[in-house]
Amino acid sequence: MFSEGAGVRLSMPQALLLALHVRDAAGLAPPVSDLLPDLPPLAPPAAPLVGASAELAGARAAGEQWARWWAGAFPGGPQALTSILPPRYPGLKGMPELRGFVELDADEAVAWCARARQVEADVLRRVPTALFETNLLGEVERELGRRLRTFRLDVVVLPVAGAHAWEVAGVPVVSLALRADRSAYLAWLRERLLAIGRLRGGSGVPGSDGGLTGV
DSSP states (O other): OOBTTBEEEEEOOHHHHHHHHHHHHTTOOOOOBTTBOOOOOBSSOOOOSSOTTOOOTTHHHHHHHHHHHHHHHTTTOHHHHHHTOTTTOGGGTTOHHHHHHHHHHHHHHHHHHHHHHHHHHHHHHHSOOHHHHHHHHHHHHHHHTSOOOSEEEEEEEEOBSSSOEEEETTEEEEEHHHHHSHHHHHHHHHHHHHHHHHGGGGTOOOOOTTSEEEO
């Protein structure tokens, strides 16, 4: 956190973790779009529901339904989580194939999420960045020649393989592996802060939850 009312907020939304586990465990191949980049497999990997060479019945339809769910649920707030929870799975109405896979994978997905949270906690403990972020902000402000006005940068973190960054519907997304590499993460963050500072003279733009909010 940089100062009161300003800073970076990183979150690993449970709804997205559960959905990605279903995707990988069922071997779904959702179509890529502006709202759904080609996200790598989870790390640690999800155990398949069946043998890797077997295609589950309904997998193609479920992949398309998964992409629709993602487009409506991203960046994965409380309503997104409720949408794929039993017993009603309210966000999966009209998606029978996807719901079937969610039901099959639910217990393992929840257990996997708990393990992923532990990996995240280990990363945050091993690679603290708060002081580095504060120093980085000072460097960026000196480069811009002015102070950044109050802002909040909400970043979605996903535990997928490799060090990657994306932008989805205006929301920055990074892999946990990128967050775990302090130098790579700070280099990525520096570019984001410079972009914020240059946008409308550093005022930021109105954003939705999960995006950039400037005052």
